[in-house]
Amino acid sequence: MSRATRLRLERAFIDGVVRDDVTVEIADGRFSAVGVDPAADAERVEGLAVPGFANCHSHVFHRALRGRTQTGGGTFWTWREQMYAVAQRLDPDTLHALATATFREMLAAGYTSVGEFHYLHHAPSGARYTEANVMGTALLTAAAEVGIRITLLDTCYLAAGIGRDPEGVQRRFSDGDAQTWAERVAELDALDGRARIGAAIHSVRAVPREQLSIVVAAARNRPLHVHLSEQVAENEQCLAAHGMTPTALLHDAGALTPLTSAVHATHLTETDIALLGSSGTHACFCPTTERDLGDGVGPSRALHAAGSSLTLGSDSHAVIDPFEEMRAVELDERLVSMTRGHWSATELLDAGGRIGQASLGYADAGRIAVGQRADLVVLDLGSPRTAGTGAGAETAVFAASAADVREVWADGVRHDAGVLREQAGLELARVIGGLWG
Amino acid sequence: MSRATRLRLERAFIDGVVRDDVTVEIADGRFSAVGVDPAADAERVEGLAVPGFANCHSHVFHRALRGRTQTGGGTFWTWREQMYAVAQRLDPDTLHALATATFREMLAAGYTSVGEFHYLHHAPSGARYTEANVMGTALLTAAAEVGIRITLLDTCYLAAGIGRDPEGVQRRFSDGDAQTWAERVAELDALDGRARIGAAIHSVRAVPREQLSIVVAAARNRPLHVHLSEQVAENEQCLAAHGMTPTALLHDAGALTPLTSAVHATHLTETDIALLGSSGTHACFCPTTERDLGDGVGPSRALHAAGSSLTLGSDSHAVIDPFEEMRAVELDERLVSMTRGHWSATELLDAGGRIGQASLGYADAGRIAVGQRADLVVLDLGSPRTAGTGAGAETAVFAASAADVREVWADGVRHDAGVLREQAGLELARVIGGLWG
Numbered sequence: 001m002s003r004a005t006r007l008r009l010e011r012a013f014i015d016g017v018v019r020d021d022v023t024v025e026i027a028d029g030r031f032s033a034v035g036v037d038p039a040a041d042a043e044r045v046e047g048l049a050v051p052g053f054a055n056c057h058s059h060v061f062h063r064a065l066r067g068r069t070q071t072g073g074g075t076f077w078t079w080r081e082q083m084y085a086v087a088q089r090l091d092p093d094t095l096h097a098l099a100t101a102t103f104r105e106m107l108a109a110g111y112t113s114v115g116e117f118h119y120l121h122h123a124p125s126g127a128r129y130t131e132a133n134v135m136g137t138a139l140l141t142a143a144a145e146v147g148i149r150i151t152l153l154d155t156c157y158l159a160a161g162i163g164r165d166p167e168g169v170q171r172r173f174s175d176g177d178a179q180t181w182a183e184r185v186a187e188l189d190a191l192d193g194r195a196r197i198g199a200a201i202h203s204v205r206a207v208p209r210e211q212l213s214i215v216v217a218a219a220r221n222r223p224l225h226v227h228l229s230e231q232v233a234e235n236e237q238c239l240a241a242h243g244m245t246p247t248a249l250l251h252d253a254g255a256l257t258p259l260t261s262a263v264h265a266t267h268l269t270e271t272d273i274a275l276l277g278s279s280g281t282h283a284c285f286c287p288t289t290e291r292d293l294g295d296g297v298g299p300s301r302a303l304h305a306a307g308s309s310l311t312l313g314s315d316s317h318a319v320i321d322p323f324e325e326m327r328a329v330e331l332d333e334r335l336v337s338m339t340r341g342h343w344s345a346t347e348l349l350d351a352g353g354r355i356g357q358a359s360l361g362y363a364d365a366g367r368i369a370v371g372q373r374a375d376l377v378v379l380d381l382g383s384p385r386t387a388g389t390g391a392g393a394e395t396a397v398f399a400a401s402a403a404d405v406r407e408v409w410a411d412g413v414r415h416d417a418g419v420l421r422e423q424a425g426l427e428l429a430r431v432i433g434g435l436w437g
Numbered sequence: 438m439s440r441a442t443r444l445r446l447e448r449a450f451i452d453g454v455v456r457d458d459v460t461v462e463i464a465d466g467r468f469s470a471v472g473v474d475p476a477a478d479a480e481r482v483e484g485l486a487v488p489g490f491a492n493c494h495s496h497v498f499h500r501a502l503r504g505r506t507q508t509g510g511g512t513f514w515t516w517r518e519q520m521y522a523v524a525q526r527l528d529p530d531t532l533h534a535l536a537t538a539t540f541r542e543m544l545a546a547g548y549t550s551v552g553e554f555h556y557l558h559h560a561p562s563g564a565r566y567t568e569a570n571v572m573g574t575a576l577l578t579a580a581a582e583v584g585i586r587i588t589l590l591d592t593c594y595l596a597a598g599i600g601r602d603p604e605g606v607q608r609r610f611s612d613g614d615a616q617t618w619a620e621r622v623a624e625l626d627a628l629d630g631r632a633r634i635g636a637a638i639h640s641v642r643a644v645p646r647e648q649l650s651i652v653v654a655a656a657r658n659r660p661l662h663v664h665l666s667e668q669v670a671e672n673e674q675c676l677a678a679h680g681m682t683p684t685a686l687l688h689d690a691g692a693l694t695p696l697t698s699a700v701h702a703t704h705l706t707e708t709d710i711a712l713l714g715s716s717g718t719h720a721c722f723c724p725t726t727e728r729d730l731g732d733g734v735g736p737s738r739a740l741h742a743a744g745s746s747l748t749l750g751s752d753s754h755a756v757i758d759p760f761e762e763m764r765a766v767e768l769d770e771r772l773v774s775m776t777r778g779h780w781s782a783t784e785l786l787d788a789g790g791r792i793g794q795a796s797l798g799y800a801d802a803g804r805i806a807v808g809q810r811a812d813l814v815v816l817d818l819g820s821p822r823t824a825g826t827g828a829g830a831e832t833a834v835f836a837a838s839a840a841d842v843r844e845v846w847a848d849g850v851r852h853d854a855g856v857l858r859e860q861a862g863l864e865l866a867r868v869i870g871g872l873w874g
Contacts, residue, residue: 050568063825064825064838065823065828066826066832066835067823067825067826067835067836068827068831068834069784070831070834070835071781071782072777072778073776073777073778073779074773074776074777075776075777078777079777108821109821121478130799139761179849212478232775233731240662275870279591290771290772291768291771292768292771293771293777294772294774294775294777295774295775296770296772296775297772318835320821320822329730331728331797332728332772334528334728334729334730334731335638335727335728335731335733335734335769335772335773336772336773337731338512338669338731338732338733339510339511339512340510340511340512340515340516340730340731341510341511342510344508345507345508369643382724382841382863382866383540383858383862383867384545384546384757384861384862384865386504386860386862387502387756387861387865387866388500388501388503388504388865388866388868389503389505389869389872390504390505390867392504394504394505394507394508395504397507398503398504398507399503399504401838401840403838403840416859420822421821423685424821425819425820425821425823425824426819428823428824428825429818429824429825431825432824432825432826433825436827
């Protein structure tokens with residue numbers, strides 16, 4: 001056992017309450033003691049410490065699109081064409097480099113875990129790489145090198161739409177059938193205790209109805225994620241083909257459980273909300289992406305009331321900032337409802353942290369408590385954004401930004417956020433500059 | 438004439454186009470030469486330089502509310518009660534200190550001008566101060582000390598609602614009648630060429646219909662601002678009392694001209710939009726505040742098409758960040774329309790800069806061009822937010838944040854943004870801490 005580190009936190013968010021002078025002891029990557037002791041013999045850490053955030057929905061390669069898809073008009077579907085152009089260009093080396101840079105940007109922003117929704121499985125032609133999981137392994141390796149936990153959500157993607165074979169770059173995504181997908185995923189190795197292998201159904205568009213149960217069986221006891229009803233067109237196509245909503249179809253296939261995360265969950269019926277809630281399925285919202293893509297505002301509070309716990313993800317990485325993600329849940333609900341006070345800061349910190357970590361398979365992270373993984377995100381309380389804002393949970397959720405993060409601890413490893421930011425900037429410029437030539 | 442300063446800008450946004458290696462010469466606070474000359478003997482400035490932004494709608498004292506009005510539920514109207522509690526507490530000294538700190542936060546973020554919508558005129562009892570304009574002078578002095586241009590929009594506020602006398606803290610706001618207001622405003626002295634005195638009609642709630650024309654006459658040839666249809670309730674009350682919308686009432690009083698800015702302009706009829714557009718009235722949107730307060734999303738594009746130019750303001754200062762303000766116009770429109778591409782990055786830079794500056798009375802600011810005031814906002818292109826995003830106008834509007842500002846030039850005076858941020862943080866903590874005790 002390594003020697004314990006002792007810190008005296010100026011302020012810390014502990015299970016719903018912000019306290020002064022919190023002493024924590026960290027040993028072997030976990031909190032071995034937590035208490036309030038202003039006189040403790042410990043290094044003083046100034047600022048507001050909150051638990052580490054979980055980025056529950058990431059497509060890491062979308063980071064290459066930031067700022068480059070903001071010209072001209074269009075919809076989600078025209079944006080997707082631009083996204084596919086980047087997807088076509090990546091190989092294991094460039095994916096590894098882009099993932100390293102982007103995961104570092106995430107860690108600098110306070111994310112200590114990432115759920116990577118990964119479907120760039122094969123070569124651009126659709127042929128398998130000699131090492132079938134070389135792309136997934138590139139992601140696992142990048143996360144390990146950066147020091148962020150990962151749940152690799154290996155994604156089953158078999159069809160361009162209901163009844164349509166994969167087209168163009170989608171051939172990279174497809175294993176041909178769900179059984180072949182499952183056999184490949186079974187070969188994946190999580191490497192260490194800071195990685196998990198989970199599964200994903202890309203969407204009801206991309207996995208034929210009769211093969212859903214194969215994915216569900218392969219995902220048993222693992223996190224299972226699925227894009228759900230982000231677009232009205234998906235609902236219409238599913239209703240036309242199957243006479244039921246995507247949610248009902250997934251429920252029918254046994255895909256909705258407490259280990260499942262329904263990503264977006266934007267355009268739902270009341271019956272959909274009841275099915276998601278009663279099954280304990282997580283609702284993973286990606287507010288900055290949903291705003292960027294014009295998806296609409298999902299029924300976050302109704303889902304919560306029905307039994308679906310909220311988690312958050314930065315998805316397309318138009319923004320990588322857990323603070324913006326948290327407050328956007330409340331602020332976008334205000335925009336469409338014209339009332340305030342749907343989500344409290346404490347609830348949003350819980351969604352961004354504890355609940356998200358658990359949804360990725362890390363129930364032992366997301367709280368500053370004995371036995372938990374030692375994750376901390378320390379915020380500057382004296383920046384132009386945070387100064388004078390009360391230094392409570394509301395400061396973190398409604399005033400702070402990723403630029404206010406001073407240091408991040410992940411599994412007991414300390415990172416200077418300024419150093420991470422500088423390094424991420426250099427790496428991002430290099431790898432993305434190379435991709436766009 | 439002082440010696441000219443020569444800069445070679447790595448990249449600069451010049452009249453709609455981003456160019457490399459732009460050389461500018463600055464003398465007596467203005468650009469005396471602008472050209473493209475990679476070989477120029479000039480100090481190299483790295484990053485993307487854009488013109489200075491205009492914060493066209495500010496209530497500087499609301500900065501004390503950030504992070505402190507985010508508990509519990511409510512509406513715009515319950516939020517207003519909390520805002521009034523702070524308004525009640527301020528005196529000339531604390532207003533000056535709060536304004537100094539907040540204007541410094543603005544300058545650090547890239548705002549080189551501010552339109553201060555000022556109605557805290559009198560003592561808490563409603564009595565005049567011995568020096569009647571001591572509060573307005575505190576704002577003018579603070580701006581001069583910080584080095585940000587100001588247009589003091591001295592606001593006529595006479596009633597709690599249609600047919601209702603001022604109540605509680607509103608007594609501070611009222612001069613009793615419009616003529617008395619006009620006489621006081623006539624005494625205000627702009628001090629120097631970096632300040633203007635403008636006027637404001639608080640709203641059709643707060644200025645009785647028969648006194649509107651007095652304000653309009655007093656404001657002749659100056660910027661005139663008015664809160665317009667931010668809330669549905671305002672429209673309903675106006676229709677009930679006068680049988681017409683607030684826009685129609687203002688039009689009837691001659692208040693809509695190219696020197697007028699209609700602030701918010703959220704809940705409008707088609708006739709309202711036509712009246713605002715055909716009169717050349719500016720539409721001043723405050724997207725981060727309108728989202729925070731759940732006001733709704735105004736018809737920015739329809740107003741633009743009708744002839745109302747868009748300007749932007751940070752209003753309640755829940756956020757002080759011109760980049761967030763610009764992109765929010767487009768992003769919030771996406772949320773409610775579920776389509777993309779309403780506003781281009783170039784148009785939004787123009788709204789945030791050139792058009793806003795002109796609306797505040799500074800038609801000689803907002804462009805990097807010979808004869809214009811020498812304002813520059815230089816962005817770091819290598820931060821985790823901006824790296825790899827293409828370094829064009831889209832980087833500024835859709836990727837950057839106030840934290841990416843490296844330096845700000847305002848009227849030829851150079852400011853290190855990091856130093857401004859640090860100083861603003863210290864000042865904000867001190868003055869706001871004192872206000873909340």
